[in-house]
Amino acid sequence: MHDLKSLRLDAEPLRLSQRKRRADESVVDRLLALDEEHRACQTTIDNLRAKRNESSKAIGALKKAGEDASEQMESVRKIGEEIKTAEERMTACDNERGELLLTIPNILDGSVPDGADEESNILVRDSGTPPELGFEAKAHDDLGVALDILDFERAARLTGARFVVLKGYGAKLERALQNFFLDQNSSRGYTEVLPPTMVNRETMTANGNLPKFEEDLFGVNFKDYFLIPTAEVPLTNLYRSEILEKDQLPKYLTAYTPCFRAEAGAAGKDTRGIIRQHQFSKVELVKIVEPDTSFDELEKMVADAENLLQKLELPYRVMQLCSGDTGFNAAKTYDIEVWFPSQGKYREISSCSNCTDFQARRGMLRYRPEVGGNTAFPHTLNGSGLPIGRTLAAIIENYQQADGSLRVPKVLQPYLGTEVIA
RNA sequence: GGAGGGAUGGCUGAGUGGCUGAAAGCACCUCUUUGCUAAAGAGACGUACCGGUUUAAACCGGUACCGAGGGUUCGAAUCCCUCUCCCUCCGCCA
Numbered sequence: 276m277h278d279l280k281s282l283r284l285d286a287e288p289l290r291l292s293q294r295k296r297r298a299d300e301s302v303v304d305r306l307l308a309l310d311e312e313h314r315a316c317q318t319t320i321d322n323l324r325a326k327r328n329e330s331s332k333a334i335g336a337l338k339k340a341g342e343d344a345s346e347q348m349e350s351v352r353k354i355g356e357e358i359k360t361a362e363e364r365m366t367a368c369d370n371e372r373g374e375l376l377l378t379i380p381n382i383l384d385g386s387v388p389d390g391a392d393e394e395s396n397i398l399v400r401d402s403g404t405p406p407e408l409g410f411e412a413k414a415h416d417d418l419g420v421a422l423d424i425l426d427f428e429r430a431a432r433l434t435g436a437r438f439v440v441l442k443g444y445g446a447k448l449e450r451a452l453q454n455f456f457l458d459q460n461s462s463r464g465y466t467e468v469l470p471p472t473m474v475n476r477e478t479m480t481a482n483g484n485l486p487k488f489e490e491d492l493f494g495v496n497f498k499d500y501f502l503i504p505t506a507e508v509p510l511t512n513l514y515r516s517e518i519l520e521k522d523q524l525p526k527y528l529t530a531y532t533p534c535f536r537a538e539a540g541a542a543g544k545d546t547r548g549i550i551r552q553h554q555f556s557k558v559e560l561v562k563i564v565e566p567d568t569s570f571d572e573l574e575k576m577v578a579d580a581e582n583l584l585q586k587l588e589l590p591y592r593v594m595q596l597c598s599g600d601t602g603f604n605a606a607k608t609y610d611i612e613v614w615f616p617s618q619g620k621y622r623e624i625s626s627c628s629n630c631t632d633f634q635a636r637r638g639m640l641r642y643r644p645e646v647g648g649n650t651a652f653p654h655t656l657n658g659s660g661l662p663i664g665r666t667l668a669a670i671i672e673n674y675q676q677a678d679g680s681l682r683v684p685k686v687l688q689p690y691l692g693t694e695v696i697a
Numbered sequence: 698g699g700a701g702g703g704a705u706g707g708c709u710g711a712g713u714g715g716c717u718g719a720a721a722g723c724a725c726c727u728c729u730u731u732g733c734u735a736a737a738g739a740g741a742c743g744u745a746c747c748g749g750u751u752u753a754a755a756c757c758g759g760u761a762c763c764g765a766g767g768g769u770u771c772g773a774a775u776c777c778c779u780c781u782c783c784c785u786c787c788g789c790c791a
Contacts, residue, residue: 317747321760328760331772335715344771351771518707518744639745650744 276376276636279310292382295389295598302379309372316365320358327354377480378487381633383598384570384607390597396610401592402585405614408675412616415671416548419445421679422696425549436546437538437553439664444696448670449556451690452663453531456558456583460660463579465529465560470509472532473500478512481638483604483630490539493553502535506559507657511630514563515638518650524642525572526563529660531556548668550622555664562656565644566632569654570607573629576658577609580625583661586686589669590614592621606631613669624665627658 282289286303293300330351337344388397419425424445430438441449461467476499479485484492484504493502503509510528519526534557538544545551560579564572577593584591596608605628612621632652635641641650674682680697688694 314747317760321747324761325759327771332715334771339715348771355771520707641744 276633277379277382278632278636279306279376282307283310289379289382292598293379295383295387296380296601297391297599298380302375306372306375306379309368309375313365313368313372316361316368320361320365323354323358323361327351327358330354374486377485377637380603381606381630383601384629384631387601387607388595388597391599392597393600395597396594396600397597399593399595399609402590405590405616405673408616410677412672413675413679414548414617415615415668418671418675418679418681419549422681424448424696434553437551439549439552441667444691444693445667447691448667448687448696449663451687452661452666453556453558454690455586455687456661456663457529457531459583459586460529460558460560460579463527463582465527465579468506468510468513468528468530470506470513470530470532472503474503474508474512475500478508478515481512481515481634481640482508483634483637484508487603491537493535493537503532504536505534505557505657505659506530506532507561510559510561511563511634511640511655511657512638515640517640519563519640519642519653521565521642521644524563524565524653525568526561528561528563529558530561531558534662549664550668552664555662557662557664558660560627560656560658560660563635563640563653564656565642566651566654569629569631569656572654573607573609573627573656576656576660577611577627580611580627580658580660584611584613584624587666587670587684589666589673589684591624602626602628604628604630604633606633613665614673615669616672616675622665622669624669625659625661628656630655630657 277289282303286307290300290303293303330347334344334347334351337347388395390396416425416427420427422444424441424443426440426442427438430440433440457467473495476485479492479501484501492504494500495502509532510530513528514526533554535554536552538551538553541551549555560576562572562576581591581593591611591613594610594612596605596610601608608626608628610623611625611627613624614620615622631654634655635652640653640655642653643649644651670684671681674684676682678697680695683691683694683696
């Protein structure tokens with residue numbers, strides 16, 4: 276959500292950002308027009324209310340003195356009617372303004388390169404040329420099924436497409452990765468959190484998933500709750516509506532949760548394997564920090580995610596997203612992509628974003644830069660650290676051997692109690 | 698699921714129609730004095746929006762907010778309705 280006050284002074288940064296995103300620029304003018312009308316209404320109403328308050332007090336005094344006040348009462352009643360009319364107009368303005376404000380994406384950081392889509396993303400660094408396997412790489416799903424650690428058919432029977440059952444070492448690998456990620460993140464200063472997997476509409480709105488992206492979410496019956504698409508949602512909302520003291524920042528949070536995504540726009544994409552599922556598990560990283568530090572904190576968060584891939588010895592590269600590929604909430608995003616030998620390409624495994632004060636505003640999450648001073652909005656950041664499903668797929672593919680067995684990454688061996696899965 | 702009780706400022710807690718943006722205490726902040734891991738006294742002390750003014754901060758005026766939304770009334774923290782959450786007891790349950 277945007278700061279109307281600063282938009283009134285200078286809407287050019289938002290206009291520029293909308294252009295760079297290839298998004299509608301006219302919403303900015305509409306927003307400013309509505310805002311002006313809203314403020315005019317409010318001034319009118321404030322003045323009427325001031326008049327009413329004054330008159331009401333006078334009536335109270337008259338009555339106390341035992342005098343007749345019916346004339347004054349009648350005139351105040353009329354003021355009340357005027358107020359009601361003006362309020363209806365203001366509410367209409369407010370609703371449209373609010374709706375618009377909730378659907379305009381964050382302002383891109385100046386460092387974001389211009390471009391329409393992922394073709395224009397920029398390579399920041401990589402872990403070197405991926406090693407050759409020395410034989411033809413099999414796809415992770417074929418290998419997983421053959422090893423009986425992935426089961427798509429029975430998952431389809433239980434639920435439907437885009438679900439998987441993990442069995443034996445598949446299930447154990449999930450648990451090993453969960454523990455490994457959380458242990459690593461904890462050791463790097465993140466506090467482990469176990470939040471609810473379902474959240475209400477306010478939480479989804481503050482995070483930026485609603486009102487615009489409802490079709491991507493799974494709702495639940497009987498309650499206006501939603502299954503979370505990522506732990507980012509409960510974590511960025513953990514302190515919603517609160518005023519934090521300066522010494523409570525920065526907050527570093529990490530959580531393992533199931534994630535649910537409707538994948539409404541992904542028909543036909545990644546239909547094989549466990550790259551794109553309706554349900555998957557993920558360990559998420561979230562930071563709540565002071566504004567001056569947020570871009571440095573983003574770099575550090577990317578390093579935290581990279582640390583996991585380095586320890587797993589998986590080939591990866593870091594990309595900076597261009598303007599057209601940067602998401603709704605984000606001012607700046609790095610994607611980390613991991614190597615998939617069977618596809619001969621890198622696939623996204625982590626997305627780390629600085630959302631600046633965009634989400635904090637939506638959730639009225641504030642802090643006090645100085646004791647006793649005014650409140651300000653902190654910046655929020657999120658990143659995957661890491662998704663279990665895609666990591667599992669990457670491990671299967673990169674650690675496969677010619678005979679169809681898998682080596683187990685060194686760092687996972689203590690968790691798993693074996694060096695080979697065959 | 699049934700019965701009952703609650704929700705007030707950072708915290709504790711008064712307050713059943715106008716004098717309450719809200720007593721009192723604690724915490725925090727500033728100042729004074731005495732001084733050694735502290736005490737006493739004085740003062741300040743919610744959030745948001747609109748307007749004035751300002752380079753800005755501060756400041757001044759107004760409005761709204763006592764869980765949320767709606768209603769009654771000239772006027773509501775106070776009365777009525779709906780909802781949410783919390784607590785106690787019973788039932789059920791991983």
